[in-house]
Amino acid sequence: MFSFKKYIALFTIVLLSLSTTLAQEPTFSKEEIELQSKVRGHLNAAREYLSASKVDLAKLEIDSALQLAPKNWVANTMMGDLMKNRTDYLHALLSYDKAILINSTNPTLYYKRAELHIKLNNHREYIVGDYDRAIAIDPGNTLYYIQKAHYYANSVNPDNFKTDYKSAINTINNVLVIYPENPELLYLKSKYLLGDHQNLSALTEVNKAIVLDPTNDTYLAQRGNINFEITRYRAALADFNRAIKINNKSSSYYKYRGHTNFNLDQYAKAYDDYSNSIDLIISRIEAKRGSVSYDGSLNKDLRGLLLFRGMSLVHDNRPYDGCDDFKRASQMGETKARNYIRKYCN
Secondary structure: OOOHHHHHHHHHHHHHHHHHHHHHOOOOOHHHHHHHHHHHHHHHHHHHHHHOOOHHHHHHHHHHHHHHOOOOHHHHHHHHHHHHHOOOHHHHHHHHHHHHHHOOOOHHHHHHHHHHHHHOOOOHHHHHHHHHHHHHHOOOOHHHHHHHHHHHHOOEEOOOOEEOHHHHHHHHHHHHOOOOOOHHHHHHHHHHHHHOOOHHHHHHHHHHHHHHOOOOHHHHHHHHHHHHHOOOHHHHHHHHHHHHHHOOOOHHHHHHHHHHHHHOOOHHHHHHHHHHHHHHHHHHHHHOOOOOOOOOHHHHHHHHHHHHHHHHHHHOOOHHHHHHHHHHHHHOOOOHHHHHHHHHOO
């Protein structure tokens, strides 16, 4: 039987242990407290300058904080963020390295460094290693899995020199174990399965996403793309119709509905879709004040759409009407347009 005397003895031991622990806790001198206050003041000022887009003044404040406290992980992280935004990636990497040495249990730091390794085109092991460290520390954060999968889907597997969709799929599978009914994750898995030419599996996954979120235009357009790939054009058309009804500002939705109508021999409707897509892209170019590079994605999309629109007129028995589009596409660098010009416009 546990006696009261034994209880008192045990309680005394606990009190002694606690008092010893408290005595060992670090205490800060007045000078140290003032130093920390100054550092916080510089960092708060830096945040205010950054919010006002006064980057140079923000850097001066962060520099001042680091002069006072070179081992402050927040200051080093802020310097890394600032240098990254300035595209001074090597200095940013050095700052993140310092921050991680000081605070090695913060998953965001590893995530930030992984993103920077990608910009520096550093070795795959560094990138994946940092994503994995972030995931190990915070396994419930979907962002780390999503970005890791995105990296895989946009890189080449060194074992077979092919786009590494399989690793991207495996990464999404790992987080789906935690969140099996997350529609975004199911959509991403569908996207990578489609990239890996597993079309029917991709269709299964996007169907799950649509059941969970039936009004998401991105998911509906993804299913439209899959149905188009497996030549189910009527089903694809229904999906693109629904996607455009929800979001009529996406040039890609009109483009792919145009392709679908083209394959259904509905050339007048395809022409209208290509025209809508062209108008939306021109609006985006005008918003950039015409500053679009010759090899930029908007330029490539626009000249490709001009080619498709011209072809829709050719197939609608109006070959000469397509000549203007072919000529414009050719002037923008679309080499295929020259063949159509020779065939239909001379």
